[in-house]
Amino acid sequence: MITALSMLLLGLCFGILASVSYLLPEFLKTNIGFTSLRPLHVSSTLFWIIIGATGCVYSGLQMYTKKTLMNKSTIIQWGLWIIAIIGIFYSYFIHDFGGREYWEFNPIWALPIALAWIILLVNFINISVKIKDWPVYIWMWLTGIIFFLFTFIENYLWVFPYFREHFITDMTIQWKVNGSLVGSWNQILYGTAFFLMDRIENNKTVGRSKLAFAMFFLGLVNLMFNWGHHIYTLPTANYIRFIGYAVSMTEWVFFIRIIYTWKQSVSSIQKYYHLYSYKFIMAADLWVFINMGQAILMSIPAINIYTHGTHITVAHAMGTTIGINSMILFAACFEFFGFKGEQSKSIAKQINISFWLLQFSLVIFWLSLNMAGIKKSIWQMSQHQSSYSKMMETLHPYFATFFIAGIGIMLAFSILAFILIKYFVVKNRSKN
Amino acid sequence: MKVNPSHLFILLCFSFLVYSFRIYSIPLSANRNVSFDIKKASDGRIVWQKNNCQSCHQLYGLGGYLGPDLTNVFSNPRKGEIVIRTMILSGVKQMQAFNLNEEDISSLVEFLKSVDASGKSDPRNFKTTSSGMIEQNEKK
Numbered sequence: 001m002i003t004a005l006s007m008l009l010l011g012l013c014f015g016i017l018a019s020v021s022y023l024l025p026e027f028l029k030t031n032i033g034f035t036s037l038r039p040l041h042v043s044s045t046l047f048w049i050i051i052g053a054t055g056c057v058y059s060g061l062q063m064y065t066k067k068t069l070m071n072k073s074t075i076i077q078w079g080l081w082i083i084a085i086i087g088i089f090y091s092y093f094i095h096d097f098g099g100r101e102y103w104e105f106n107p108i109w110a111l112p113i114a115l116a117w118i119i120l121l122v123n124f125i126n127i128s129v130k131i132k133d134w135p136v137y138i139w140m141w142l143t144g145i146i147f148f149l150f151t152f153i154e155n156y157l158w159v160f161p162y163f164r165e166h167f168i169t170d171m172t173i174q175w176k177v178n179g180s181l182v183g184s185w186n187q188i189l190y191g192t193a194f195f196l197m198d199r200i201e202n203n204k205t206v207g208r209s210k211l212a213f214a215m216f217f218l219g220l221v222n223l224m225f226n227w228g229h230h231i232y233t234l235p236t237a238n239y240i241r242f243i244g245y246a247v248s249m250t251e252w253v254f255f256i257r258i259i260y261t262w263k264q265s266v267s268s269i270q271k272y273y274h275l276y277s278y279k280f281i282m283a284a285d286l287w288v289f290i291n292m293g294q295a296i297l298m299s300i301p302a303i304n305i306y307t308h309g310t311h312i313t314v315a316h317a318m319g320t321t322i323g324i325n326s327m328i329l330f331a332a333c334f335e336f337f338g339f340k341g342e343q344s345k346s347i348a349k350q351i352n353i354s355f356w357l358l359q360f361s362l363v364i365f366w367l368s369l370n371m372a373g374i375k376k377s378i379w380q381m382s383q384h385q386s387s388y389s390k391m392m393e394t395l396h397p398y399f400a401t402f403f404i405a406g407i408g409i410m411l412a413f414s415i416l417a418f419i420l421i422k423y424f425v426v427k428n429r430s431k432n
Numbered sequence: 433m434k435v436n437p438s439h440l441f442i443l444l445c446f447s448f449l450v451y452s453f454r455i456y457s458i459p460l461s462a463n464r465n466v467s468f469d470i471k472k473a474s475d476g477r478i479v480w481q482k483n484n485c486q487s488c489h490q491l492y493g494l495g496g497y498l499g500p501d502l503t504n505v506f507s508n509p510r511k512g513e514i515v516i517r518t519m520i521l522s523g524v525k526q527m528q529a530f531n532l533n534e535e536d537i538s539s540l541v542e543f544l545k546s547v548d549a550s551g552k553s554d555p556r557n558f559k560t561t562s563s564g565m566i567e568q569n570e571k572k
Contacts, residue, residue, distance in 0.1 A: 021498065025526040033528055034498060035484040097484040101495060104484050139437060154452070158477075165474045166459035167550050171492065173455065217440060224448040232566055233558065234492045235551035237458065241565060243451075301566040305555050309493025309501060380555050388500040389525065 001059070001333055002424060003081065004052035005417045008326070011044030012410040019406055022399040036092045039104040043088055045321060046102065050148075051081060052329040053188040054120055057141045059336040060195045061127050064138075069127065073119050080116040084109050100155065100174055107156060117149050135198070135207030136216050140191025143220055148184035151177045172236045179227020182320075187219060189328045193281055196328075196335055200278050215254070222247055229299040233308055241301075248299035255292050276339065276351060280331035283359060287323025290366075291316060306381065311395075312373030319366050322409065333420050337427070347419060354412040361408030368405060372398035468546045476543025479536045488527065492553045498526055503553035506544045513541055 018037035020027045028037070054077075062069050088105040091097070098106045124145055128138055155177045157163045163170050198207045206212060228244015294316050298307050307313060333339075372395045379391045464470065480486065488498040495501075505511050520537055523529035532540070552568060559569040 021526055030528070034526055035487045035528075038487040038496065039484065095484075098478070098482050100481065101486045104481075104487065134437070139441070143441075157456075161471075161474055162459060163456075164477055165470050166462050167473070167477070167546055169455065169458045169462070170477070171494070172458075175494065176452070176455065213437060217437075217444070220441075220444055224444065225451065230494070231492070233553060233555070234494075235568065237455075238565070240455070242563075245565065301564060302560045305558050305560075305566050308555065309490055309553075311497060314497065383556070392498075 001052060001055040001336065002421060003078070004048050004055055004329070005333070005421055007044050007051060007085070008048040008413060009417055011041055011048055012413055014041035014044055016403075016406055016410055017041075019399070019403050023396065023403060032093070035097075036095060039097070040089065040092050042102055043092070043105065047081075047085060049185055049189075049321065049325050049329065052332070053144065053185050053192075054116075055336070056192040056195075056329070056332045057120070057124065057145070057188060059332070060137065060141070060192060061124070063199070063336075064195075065127060065131070067127075069123070073123055077116045077119040077123075080112040080119070084112040084116070087112070100158065102178065103155060107159065110152070110156060114149070114152060117145070117152065121145050121149060133208075135194075135204070136209075136212040137191035137195040137198075137207050139213075140187045140194065140216055140219075143216075143223070144184045144186075144188035144191065147180060147187070147223060151180040151184060155181070168234060168236050171234055172231060172240060175230040175234075176227050179230055180223055183219070183223030183227075185325070187223065189325055190219065192332050193284065193328050196277055196281060196331055199335065200275060200281075215257070218250060218253060222251065226251075226299075229304065232301050232304050245299065245301060248296070251292055251296050251299070255289070255296060276334040277331040279355060280327045280334065283355070284324050284327035284331065287319060287327060287362075291319045291323060294319070306377045307373065310373035310376040310380065311369045311398075312377070315366050315369035315373060318369065319362070322362055323366075326413070330416060330420075337420060337424050339420065339423050350415055351419060354415040357408055358412035358416075361405045361412060365402055365405035365409060368398045368401040372402070466546070467549055469542055470546070472539050472542040473546035474543075476539035476541070476546075479532070479540045480543055483530055483532070490553075491547055492551075493555075501553055502544060502547070503551075504548050506541070506548035513545075516541055516544060 014037055017028070018034060018041045021034040021037065028034075058069055058074065087109040091106045091109060092104070096106050097104045099110070103110070124142065128134070128142065131138060154173065157173055158170055163173060194207050194212065198204055225243050226247040228240045228242075229248045231244070232241055294312075297303050298312070298316065375395055375398070376391065379385060385391070485502075486495045488496040490496065490501040491503050493501060505516060506513065517537060519527070520530050520532060520540070557569050558566045560566055
């Protein structure tokens, strides 16, 4: 989890630098440039989520089985991640690209990641076969691990000319992969949220309820088949687009469930609000509601044609990775580190201020991207379009707002991460 | 009725695999009688990736946001091959000049030609059908 938090801190720095390019076009152009800064930001934040998800699986299993899971293989797995991270960052700094969007590094560095993931799968199977009557979160962790590995390998099918020579199929597979990869880590993180709720409420029935399993399978169907909504405009086979549309609409079930259980959530908030992990889980729930509402609307083709290719898509991606994934990961860090806030009142105050600064900045960040997206959408649909660069100039006020809100997010995340890292280091030092 | 989660999980995984392999098989029935050099376009896709063009540009609305969508840049009467070549070599605003050799540039141009031949990405060219799906408006 410490490696994951360090990746978050790096990702925030690169993100701020990359966003300057939207305001000052010539910024660092001749040194590192946007072509390096963007992947540096994206990869760092992706690794925060993926390595964090790995940490959640190990820490969760350790708490569930009450056994220490640190062994030679977990250290090798960590070593492989470190090799991959150093290699990937180096390749970005020397402009040695070669991969696809979000995985732009030289494909050679995908090997240590795949190996690390295989070790995770083997370790997970070794531990989980000894557990009887799996709660839903063990199913979700297994699903996330298997599907991440499958889609990560699928992500490199383009190396075969057979796929690369057929552009439309190649793009279809690329977005099938992107959709399913997000679904995979969401399975791990939502599973972690279930695990945390079971622990917080000290109620082992939540993770074994029929409703929890129904939601898991619906999530799994979405992981497998709903990615088609990314490519409505791509002239691929019609059945792919229709399956994507139909399955995306099943998300209404999740959405309606959130509204239906709202009252229950409010009474739980009053009961557990003092717990940091619960606070972050609740924030994630709220962002699930906002982002799912947006995702459902964007999955309707007649609306998608207006939002596709605009910053509304970025708002959705940022809203989910920051608002949902990162909130769950912070909830997990507080719980797994055993941080109860007993240190001092000033630290409790810092956490509280950072929490609200984060939520407030994220709202502004999300709104400014949506506004930029609406403006771009109007331009895209206009019969008398100005040039692309002129249109981008009109978006500057939104980019400036997005940049300022980004600084707020960076500050809040950095304070929270430093508090957690410091607590972890001091706790381990006193143990030794 | 009690459903065993393992059975349902295996059934769904099997459906996913069938669906995935159905998609992988699409190129087998693809028309190879096209107006561009398939091999060269495929090499151009690698040049596109090696220079991370996707971080700023989109194809079919998928990719970065700093530069314009390049799906139909090849057939655009105000742009086309000459402008593509000039932009690559001289750069503009945020875009740095790329020091590519002639082979890489011609592969990249061929790739953009192949993308252009695959369809239109301009959202103004789409219409909503009675099924609720969007599709290319043939009249435009």
